[in-house]
Amino acid sequence: xxxxxxxxxxxxxxxxxxxxxxxxxxxxxxxNGAVKMRVGDITSPVYxxxxxxIMQALPLxxxxxxxxxxxxxxxxxxxxxxxxxxxxxxxxxxxxxxKIGLSVDDLECGPHWPTHDDSARxxxxxxxxxxxxxxxxxxxxxxxxxxxxxxxxxxxGYIKPTHPVQQRILGSFEALTGSDLSAAxxxxxxxxxxxxxxxxxxxxxxxxxxxxxGSTAANLSVERASALTRLRKAVxxxxxxxxxxxxxxxxxxxxxGERAFVKTGAEGVYCAALxxxxxxxxxxxxxxxxxxxxxxxxxxxxxxxxxTDTDRSQLxxxxxxxLQNRRGLEVGCIEAADPFPAF
Numbered sequence: 238x239x240x241x242x243x244x245x246x247x248x249x250x251x252x253x254x255x256x257x258x259x260x261x262x263x264x265x266x267x268x269n270g271a272v273k274m275r276v277g278d279i280t281s282p283v284y285x286x287x288x289x290x291i292m293q294a295l296p297l298x299x300x301x302x303x304x305x306x307x308x309x310x311x312x313x314x315x316x317x318x319x320x321x322x323x324x325x326x327x328x329x330x331x332x333x334x335x336k337i338g339l340s341v342d343d344l345e346c347g348p349h350w351p352t353h354d355d356s357a358r359x360x361x362x363x364x365x366x367x368x369x370x371x372x373x374x375x376x377x378x379x380x381x382x383x384x385x386x387x388x389x390x391x392x393x394g395y396i397k398p399t400h401p402v403q404q405r406i407l408g409s410f411e412a413l414t415g416s417d418l419s420a421a422x423x424x425x426x427x428x429x430x431x432x433x434x435x436x437x438x439x440x441x442x443x444x445x446x447x448x449x450x451g452s453t454a455a456n457l458s459v460e461r462a463s464a465l466t467r468l469r470k471a472v473x474x475x476x477x478x479x480x481x482x483x484x485x486x487x488x489x490x491x492x493x494g495e496r497a498f499v500k501t502g503a504e505g506v507y508c509a510a511l512x513x514x515x516x517x518x519x520x521x522x523x524x525x526x527x528x529x530x531x532x533x534x535x536x537x538x539x540x541x542x543x544x545t546d547t548d549r550s551q552l553x554x555x556x557x558x559x560l561q562n563r564r565g566l567e568v569g570c571i572e573a574a575d576p577f578p579a580f
């Protein structure tokens with residue numbers, strides 16, 4: 238949705254002029270539900286897509302299914318991932334399936350070519366076709382299958398909105414976001430799992446609670462808080478599993494560590510949990526582009542103060558993204574609009 242009431246948040250310059258712009262909306266919320274930063278419309282529903290995979294993985298840990306399967310921290314991180322289909326990603330998904338006695342044929346996410354270019358080329362050179370292991374959501378789906386087995390329900394059809402696995406996930410969404418989603422718009426994600434639409438401020442509220450789930454403000458059970466902390470720490474320990482080589486989520490978390498849990502979603506959605514601040518972030522670039530959403534997240538983290546002076550040298554190419562032509566000449570850049578709304 239390109240909503241003209243939302244401000245320009247990102248400029249794309251070439252030479253001396255702004256060639257293109259991105260509009261967007263940002264919600265920064267604390268665990269009490271107070272909106273600390275608002276950019277544009279944060280009350281209209283959006284599909285969070287893959288940005289909320291930590292909430293989709295919550296029942297996997299909370300029910301004991303992860304422990305029953307013997308999943309390790311890198312496997313839990315992959316359950317929260319939108320990975321690039323690199324060898325470590327596909328091998329880890331295969332290992333998860335082997336632990337629960339299932340195979341790639343049980344995944345209902347569908348195949349696609351690795352989004353990591355070198356991995357896609359290697360597959361093509363070997364004259365091989367991609368499988369569901371290469372799907373960026375395969376780790377999440379392996380986790381859903383483990384949950385189905387642990388609940389004693391059929392694994393077939395685990396992606397249907399009415400399946401007990403998805404109903405458990407829906408319950409997690411409702412509890413963490415403080416929302417009744419019984420009448421919420423329901424869509425089907427790229428991996429065939431359901432996605433429910435809700436306002437940015439509610440999603441950001443959930444991530445504020447995820448940032449410090451054991452706090453009084455978060456108001457979560459000890460078991461739920463422990464499960465969320467475990468997932469967040471697993472991702473911090475294994476950021477490569479969440480995205481991959483040179484991907485935004487991975488690189489940001491490699492630098493910031495446990496100071497920021499950052500997760501992308503399709504169509505320009507991004508979420509973050511910021512433990513040091515007790516804040517949650519949810520944003521959407523209106524035109525759905527990744528380049529706009531990533532710059533909006535960088536600018537938001539920068540305004541809040543999560544990115545320190547020490548971090549800048551490692552994240553310089555994210556704070557201002559250089560644009561190069563086919564010869565490698567720098568011809569412009571992507572940068573936050575001036576002024577990006579202050580925190």
